[in-house]
Amino acid sequence: MNRFKRRVPEINFVLTAYIAFLLLLFFLIFTSMDTNKGLSSRLPIIPISKQDGGNSTDILKSRNMLDVYLNKKDQLIVDGNYTTIDQLRDIAKNFIDNPDNERRKPEKIEMDVPYFGPILVTSKHIISLRNDRGSSYQAYIFVQDELVGAYNDLRDKLSQKKWQKKYANLTKDEQKAILLIYPQRISEVILKKGRE
Numbered sequence: 531m532n533r534f535k536r537r538v539p540e541i542n543f544v545l546t547a548y549i550a551f552l553l554l555l556f557f558l559i560f561t562s563m564d565t566n567k568g569l570s571s572r573l574p575i576i577p578i579s580k581q582d583g584g585n586s587t588d589i590l591k592s593r594n595m596l597d598v599y600l601n602k603k604d605q606l607i608v609d610g611n612y613t614t615i616d617q618l619r620d621i622a623k624n625f626i627d628n629p630d631n632e633r634r635k636p637e638k639i640e641m642d643v644p645y646f647g648p649i650l651v652t653s654k655h656i657i658s659l660r661n662d663r664g665s666s667y668q669a670y671i672f673v674q675d676e677l678v679g680a681y682n683d684l685r686d687k688l689s690q691k692k693w694q695k696k697y698a699n700l701t702k703d704e705q706k707a708i709l710l711i712y713p714q715r716i717s718e719v720i721l722k723k724g725r726e
Contacts, residue, residue, distance in 0.1 A: 593634055
């Protein structure tokens with residue numbers, strides 16, 4: 531009976547490690563990583579004034595900036611006035627679009643935009659979102675969502691008016707044209723010490 535007993539083949543661990551290494555290398559080389567994900571944010575702009583010796587043409591005018599501040603008590607202050615989260619989106623849309631070309635809101639510049647031709651846009655506007663370290667993450671996300679939602683609403687409205695489609699359903703070139711009219715310009719700053 532002993533002569534029919536089979537020997538169990540040994541596993542060559544060196545070969546197994548080599549195959550595992552080759553598979554790992556294969557996946558590392560041929561796997562693409564999408565790096566365009568995440569929140570779209572801009573670094574804060576340092577205002578340049580003529581008193582500081584700045585002679586740049588990109589001097590930030592106060593009319594081009596909407597100051598949104600979330601304090602440590604999760605209270606929202608927009609341009610020095612206490613505001614609710616429900617009001618923020620409409621305030622932001624009115625600021626970004628400046629439909630009546632008001633002097634206290636972003637200046638409009640004529641730009642030649644594909645599909646639209648010459649059109650007045652507020653390309654130099656910026657929304658400065660500041661919060662102190664004591665504010666809650668949830669309140670900050672609500673504020674961020676409302677600001678991004680303001681841009682999305684304006685883009686959808688223009689897209690519906692021009693092509694009777696939502697912005698997300700446009701071609702890449704059509705989307706680029708609308709982004710020239712409504713570029714997302716949100717600058718974020720976290721303050722070390724809160725203020726009331």
